[in-house]
Amino acid sequence: MDIHSDELKTFVTVIDSGSLSAAAVHLGQTSSGVSRALARLEEKLQTSLLTRTTRRMELTEEGQLFLVKARTILSAMEEAEESIRMRRQQPAGRLSVDAASPFMLHCVVPHVAEFRQLYPEIRLELTSNDRIADLIEHRTDIAIRIGTLSDSTLHARALSSSPLHVLASPAYLARRGVPQTPEDLAQHGLLGFSGYELGNQWPLRHSEGNTLAIAPALAASSGETLRQLALEGQGIVCLADFMTRDDIAAGRLVKVLEPFYTGFRQQIHAVYYRNTQLAQRISCFLDFLQQKL
Structure with a gap:
């Protein structure tokens, strides 16, 4: 059995996107190409990962177990890539940042071009939600929150008010x-x-x-x-x-x-889980944003 990282990424993207067509857009592929990649993965594993109907798509029990492993593998590969780049002091890899729409539009988006010029190896993903209960569930690295914080399990950094x-x-x-x-x-x-x-x-x-x-x-x-x-x-x-x-x-x-x-004055915080592999990306983004604020 020879499973490729691209197949793992396709599988995880389908789950996160909610449909084959949405995953195809995210991956820059066709829906039929995504479907074939999933079929190849299931054939290699000799099990069904998803049950698909015309209206919805659900993970099988095997699919739920495999999803956890696939995320772990992809995360480890990304961390390995970043560890090499860190030797050259170049923060790199995916960084997902979430903020309420007003803050995103007025305080983040105007500075994205400059940040990308300073850190071209960081792949920013920006989302807008007023409240996120679980950063891991939403695959969010940093959440910018306005007002009083309630989750003590998160590491918080005051940015401004x-x-x-x-x-x-x-x-x-x-x-x-x-x-x-x-x-x-x-x-x-x-x-x-x-x-x-x-x-x-x-x-x-x-x-x-x-x-x-x-x-x-x-x-x-x-x-x-x-x-x-x-x-x-x-x-x-x-x-x-x-x-x-x-x-x-x-x-x-x-x-x-x-x-x-x-x-x-409303307090503005960045919240995130402690993660040494993400530390460099998180630090450079928060230092940059705090300077702008």
Whole structure:
């Protein structure tokens, strides 16, 4: 039995992608080519790894066992490759970075070209999820998280912090008026988060404390969606400085209720599992990103 690393990679990519067609796009192959590679692998192993129907695809018991081994083998090969490159002090290999869409768009993407020029041997994979429960399950090396961290099993590095601003477009304020106190917000259309109640606690001093719980008239799960809604004049929003700084400077969004700000800043952390093989890639990326922030 002579199993090739390309066959292992194809098998793992099919599982991670969820379908033959998606894996084919990721691998730059045809769906029929991916299907043939899987068939060859199953023939060599003399067992079925997947059960496939017209609607879905599931791992067999043997397939589940083989997937664990295949991941281990591919990881070991990647680590061996990196260990050689490290002798030349050139960080190399795959580095998967996840962040919520606003942070990814405003704080990571603008600097990717420079990072790739500095570290051409690192293969960046960028994903955007607001919350990840298991970095290993999602094959994520670094996750950038905004706010309080809860998972103590992860290694965390503080990168920066960002103030929050209460904002509206000039068109909205011209139409609905400028609120003079936090209590005035009850008469306005407020934009807030769905499924993330902490995002609807605005850091404003008022008669009952330093945090104002708002009831959104229009809610969205993404901060970037809320930013766009505010730009379109749909209401007042509370968002981080890192994603609205340019809008404020250009006058597209205007700060309101500044005298009532508490000075609260959201913490920005990078979280990852301790992994000596990844250490060089992680360190160079986080050093670079922290410098930019």
